[in-house]
Amino acid sequence: MKKIEKIAGSEVVSSWGAQLDTLVENKMTLNHDVAELHLYETFQQADRIELRFNAPVLTSMLNGRKVMHLSKTDPFDYRPGESLLLPTGRLMSIDFPDATIDDPTRCLALTISDEFIRQTVNELNEHTPRVEATDEWQLDTDNYLLQNDTEISSLIDKLTRLFRENNPFKTFFIQNTLKELVVRLSQTQVQTNLLNHTSQHLTTNRLAYVVNYIRNNITRALSVEELCDKACLSKSHFFRLFKSELGVSPAQFILNERIRRAKQILSNPAKSITDACYESGFNSLTHFSSAFRSVERMCPRQFKRQLFGVN
Numbered sequence: 001m002k003k004i005e006k007i008a009g010s011e012v013v014s015s016w017g018a019q020l021d022t023l024v025e026n027k028m029t030l031n032h033d034v035a036e037l038h039l040y041e042t043f044q045q046a047d048r049i050e051l052r053f054n055a056p057v058l059t060s061m062l063n064g065r066k067v068m069h070l071s072k073t074d075p076f077d078y079r080p081g082e083s084l085l086l087p088t089g090r091l092m093s094i095d096f097p098d099a100t101i102d103d104p105t106r107c108l109a110l111t112i113s114d115e116f117i118r119q120t121v122n123e124l125n126e127h128t129p130r131v132e133a134t135d136e137w138q139l140d141t142d143n144y145l146l147q148n149d150t151e152i153s154s155l156i157d158k159l160t161r162l163f164r165e166n167n168p169f170k171t172f173f174i175q176n177t178l179k180e181l182v183v184r185l186s187q188t189q190v191q192t193n194l195l196n197h198t199s200q201h202l203t204t205n206r207l208a209y210v211v212n213y214i215r216n217n218i219t220r221a222l223s224v225e226e227l228c229d230k231a232c233l234s235k236s237h238f239f240r241l242f243k244s245e246l247g248v249s250p251a252q253f254i255l256n257e258r259i260r261r262a263k264q265i266l267s268n269p270a271k272s273i274t275d276a277c278y279e280s281g282f283n284s285l286t287h288f289s290s291a292f293r294s295v296e297r298m299c300p301r302q303f304k305r306q307l308f309g310v311n
Contacts, residue, residue, distance in 0.1 A: 030163040055111040064105030067095035085144040
């Protein structure tokens with residue numbers, strides 16, 4: 001991204017290469033048949049700037065901080081790495097507490113037509129149905145805040161590049177990337193719901209039942225055959241549906257849950273790394289340290305040192 005340049009003391013130039021019309025929510029808009037990409041920059045503090053769109057919108061923070069005021073929720077800080085899905089016409093009232101000429105707040109807003117979203121979700125339900133016949137893929141746009149994972153961040157970056165480049169296949173590339181983004185967002189919502197509200201789905205969703213079973217038996221060895229039996233699914237069907245709805249393989253999910261348990265144990269100053277190892281289902285310190293590093297990109301000792309500053 002091109003750095004903001006000062007001109008004649010206080011004048012600035014947009015990093016998007018567009019003419020600078022205002023210091024608050026200066027906008028560059030790029031069009032596609034089924035979507036619009038709006039790139040925003042704010043160069044000074046401002047309060048209660050109102051914004052709404054005439055289509056479902058995915059907003060994503062790129063730099064700086066906003067304070068968002070939305071209906072149905074308390075005001076909250078909105079930071080880089082986060083995205084927000086909003087329905088058609090939903091009013092946003094935005095504060096910019098930190099924006100300056102040297103450090104502007106940047107974000108994007110991607111509107112996608114209702115019809116395109118419906119078509120994509122219908123296609124997903126037709127070709128890759130969910131594990132339960134009563135459940136369907138959908139995209140909830142009602143004030144849905146999410147942390148971008150690697151895939152969603154990559155798609156947002158790709159769309160920003162595609163909208164701005166001059167390419168004879170641009171329309172085709174954008175449409176296919178938009179379709180993937182809708183699918184990824186739908187997957188993320190299903191995963192979040194199953195993992196964060198598992199107890200609500202125990203009697204209606206076999207994967208929620210399996211997730212609960214894994215968490216309740218995380219300290220012992222769990223075989224694939226055992227999990228397939230709990231889900232009443234064949235091995236191949238179980239693997240496909242588990243990966244589709246939860247985004248990882250059963251083995252990776254078990255590992256992630258053990259590391260999550262280990263982090264909770266390590267957060268207790270009275271517990272040691274050895275305690276965390278065996279109480280989270282690992283049978284050797286070497287394996288535990290290697291597995292912890294593969295998930296958290298640091299060893300258990302570094303994690304505990306960050307929490308408590310211990311050697």
